[in-house]
Amino acid sequence: MAAPTDISSTFAKGLVVLKCFDGDSTHLTVPEIARRTGLDRAVTRRLVLTLVHLGYVAQEDRAFSLTPRILVLAGGFLQGRRFGKLIQPILAAYSAQAGLPFSLAMQDESQAVYVAHAGDQDEPRLGFTVGSRVPMDTTAIGRALLETDSAGELLETDGTFEPGIIGIACAVVRDGEIVAAIGTSAPRKLMQDPLRRAHVVPSLQNCAQALSELF
Amino acid sequence: MAAPTDISSTFAKGLVVLKCFDGDSTHLTVPEIARRTGLDRAVTRRLVLTLVHLGYVAQEDRAFSLTPRILVLAGGFLQGRRFGKLIQPILAAYSAQAGLPFSLAMQDESQAVYVAHAGDQDEPRLGFTVGSRVPMDTTAIGRALLETDSAGELLETDGTFEPGIIGIACAVVRDGEIVAAIGTSAPRKLMQDPLRRAHVVPSLQNCAQALSELF
DNA sequence: AACCATATGCGCGATAATCGCGCAAGCTCT
């Protein structure tokens, strides 16, 4: 085990354990976690029990699952960046103007992570939450995070991620750097209407402009 | 340092470090974190560097701050419980029916943690995000999480948390246990209107009923 | 019902990772 003195391997292992509770695997047993992480069963047990001790994980019989406390960590990020007080209202205002749900995403390595949503999706088709990840190359919001050249320009993808859905996105640029992206999506029929497009596109651009001052 | 063999103290310390990035303290230096956590500076440094190594924390000069990756952990909880696909649409539907923003909270020790919001607050007055915490005794949504006797009954608080704001909340009960609470709030003037109340209250109750089947 | 195979909980000694002292370098204020 490579052990640079600057890295705490125990802590790193613990975070790997925490991370393996994903959307598909909510209730895990110690051996299951051990298999997923490649850690020794006894080590896994101790790390999971530590999480239980601190209240991040709950135990029912042999199954372990995350508690809402994990959201407090996310809250540290969201509140620190004033998502609730500043960003959310802006996103909501432009979303209402456009009549479509707006989402805000940031880059995390090779994926786009949703950090805020506004304008409720009436249909549960995609079901994204805060913390949901989507690929960068097949989604409008992901591509917007990458297009360093055409900063601020609108990007559109058509059914590349979800069949029949068109996504439009726009980078949020601060000091020449892309710091985030906002996007919206709708069924192709809806989005192809030129009138609607003419209404939605400026809203996205203005919203991105307004948000850029908050990053 | 009490060291039961079942608890990994290093991991526990690391999580304490992670937790000390809260809404008020976004950019922290190693000595600041050491002071807050009571840990040795060198230990703190190693734990923070581990977080940087794993991408949960970013370093700019001497300041460390959370990255969006921390939201991925929250996503594990939210997606696992189908917040995006099932809960959010229901919350949004009843919120739209009531014409007021609805929030969903769960208990975390002695506080209520917001886990979902629907219906955008047009005014940024409170600015709650996913992961925001509020006290249980002075908020309607917090009290609803506690009232084990009158399960499902509506609770109302008047200005006890935020002056001029009335909150109404209702427990989400599953198998006789309170698993969550939904609430809404509005300025007193608005909420005191009997007609509106007659409209909002059933929406909340029906929403709680609908959600109870998903927990 | 009894058996076997597999999965799981957990104690304990060896060992490698952590701890935290202490020095050197950087910063700030007078």
Add this chain to the structure above:
DNA sequence: AGAGCTTGCGCGATTATCGCGCATATGGTT
């Protein structure tokens, strides 16, 4: 420019971690 404080980080002692291995629980098969 100097003094006092703050911060970064190397290194040896020590302690918490590791993971083997046994005992128990589980569940499937004859």
